[in-house]
Amino acid sequence: MSKPTITAFDWVPDFARGQVRDLRVRWALEEVGQPYDVLYLPQGCQKQEPHRARQPFGQVPTYEEGDLILFESGAIVLHIAEQHGRLLPGEQAARARAIEWMFAALNSVEPPISDYAFATLFEAGQPWSKPRLPAVEQRIHERFGEVSQRLGDKEWLEDDRFTAGDLMMVSVLRILEDDGFLERYPNLAAYVARGTARPAFQRALADQLAGFTGNPPPGFEEWLKQQQQQGEAA
Amino acid sequence: MSKPTITAFDWVPDFARGQVRDLRVRWALEEVGQPYDVLYLPQGCQKQEPHRARQPFGQVPTYEEGDLILFESGAIVLHIAEQHGRLLPGEQAARARAIEWMFAALNSVEPPISDYAFATLFEAGQPWSKPRLPAVEQRIHERFGEVSQRLGDKEWLEDDRFTAGDLMMVSVLRILEDDGFLERYPNLAAYVARGTARPAFQRALADQLAGFTGNPPPGFEEWLKQQQQQGEAA
Numbered sequence: 001m002s003k004p005t006i007t008a009f010d011w012v013p014d015f016a017r018g019q020v021r022d023l024r025v026r027w028a029l030e031e032v033g034q035p036y037d038v039l040y041l042p043q044g045c046q047k048q049e050p051h052r053a054r055q056p057f058g059q060v061p062t063y064e065e066g067d068l069i070l071f072e073s074g075a076i077v078l079h080i081a082e083q084h085g086r087l088l089p090g091e092q093a094a095r096a097r098a099i100e101w102m103f104a105a106l107n108s109v110e111p112p113i114s115d116y117a118f119a120t121l122f123e124a125g126q127p128w129s130k131p132r133l134p135a136v137e138q139r140i141h142e143r144f145g146e147v148s149q150r151l152g153d154k155e156w157l158e159d160d161r162f163t164a165g166d167l168m169m170v171s172v173l174r175i176l177e178d179d180g181f182l183e184r185y186p187n188l189a190a191y192v193a194r195g196t197a198r199p200a201f202q203r204a205l206a207d208q209l210a211g212f213t214g215n216p217p218p219g220f221e222e223w224l225k226q227q228q229q230q231g232e233a234a
Numbered sequence: 235m236s237k238p239t240i241t242a243f244d245w246v247p248d249f250a251r252g253q254v255r256d257l258r259v260r261w262a263l264e265e266v267g268q269p270y271d272v273l274y275l276p277q278g279c280q281k282q283e284p285h286r287a288r289q290p291f292g293q294v295p296t297y298e299e300g301d302l303i304l305f306e307s308g309a310i311v312l313h314i315a316e317q318h319g320r321l322l323p324g325e326q327a328a329r330a331r332a333i334e335w336m337f338a339a340l341n342s343v344e345p346p347i348s349d350y351a352f353a354t355l356f357e358a359g360q361p362w363s364k365p366r367l368p369a370v371e372q373r374i375h376e377r378f379g380e381v382s383q384r385l386g387d388k389e390w391l392e393d394d395r396f397t398a399g400d401l402m403m404v405s406v407l408r409i410l411e412d413d414g415f416l417e418r419y420p421n422l423a424a425y426v427a428r429g430t431a432r433p434a435f436q437r438a439l440a441d442q443l444a445g446f447t448g449n450p451p452p453g454f455e456e457w458l459k460q461q462q463q464q465g466e467a468a
Contacts, residue, residue, distance in 0.1 A: 067327060070331065072337040075333050078333060078337075093302040100305060123369065131360075
């Protein structure tokens, strides 16, 4: 297998550091022991060519390996797991369940979390965000409670083996690690702590943070301040 | 392979008929020619045992085949495709790209569409829904424009072969088929029409619709009317 190249940002605001989705791909690559290169994009370039040709939504990460160009962190993590025969159990039913948790993380748990980011960051200054926030929080708690219930006292979602499903679920749950949501679910909080304590995660996180050597795009600080002020006034 | 059993609802309101996610699984099963049984759940039962043991979020569909119980329509469709060696190209890079489109449909395109359902149906009566709607619509158009751009004049997302990625993308795009969003993107509208014209889709749709033989839960009609009235007054 040729050494892959992923894309990442050379700068993001503080609130996004340690959360940009290339972290999920870096984590998977670290778990399987695959070295990789990083192509860093300045903010704004992700929406233009040549990056749009890699990623139709103008986002990071992408993954290039020889002629293959992939986007969507879920698809990339699954590809890495399959290529290396790691992060997925060999037995067919167990493998299907690990993949099931990847989809569950991305399609059932992450959407209300992304919604929270809209309500508290990207649309914090909009008049609808504050009144709507309790409904968004309730949907997050519903999902967190359900994952907590299913996890029970197991170490990982499918018993004692860490899979790509755990990698993705921990990645999604930890988005709200500093927002107090996990406190009601001690088993989930411990699960996230177990995931993020893994040496592979720690290396991936350190590498993402070390890559932020660029500068904010013009006007960013003003935009952020305006969102926050409008939010406080609302 | 033993005959699988999926779960579906025996009743949903008109706006959800032809949209409940068991349709995606039925479609995949029809494409690969796999007969299946359906266990129909009355509304409300999905949130209780024994269904909660199958599906941690209390939703349909699930998929049972021998000892394997799967949830998440994305994971189920991928499992069916892998089991039958259909709906996914054999060549590794092409296979990875087909899976990438499954994740793209579910994680990048469907969330703003689900948000539209909140704004216009489930939270239509909330005071924040109407002011927020233009922002939601803009996010949908952004994604639709990006998928349209990438599709270009190809028949399917990866050239001339229908894959599980197309199955999922068509399933997601057609949620808004009657809401006027596709009109701006003639190639997307034609792509959705090609997908839904497939005999396997038509059989799956007819079977879902034929399964709605149950009754609404007590109080449903009143709840819906209330949402609509509040929405009109807002």
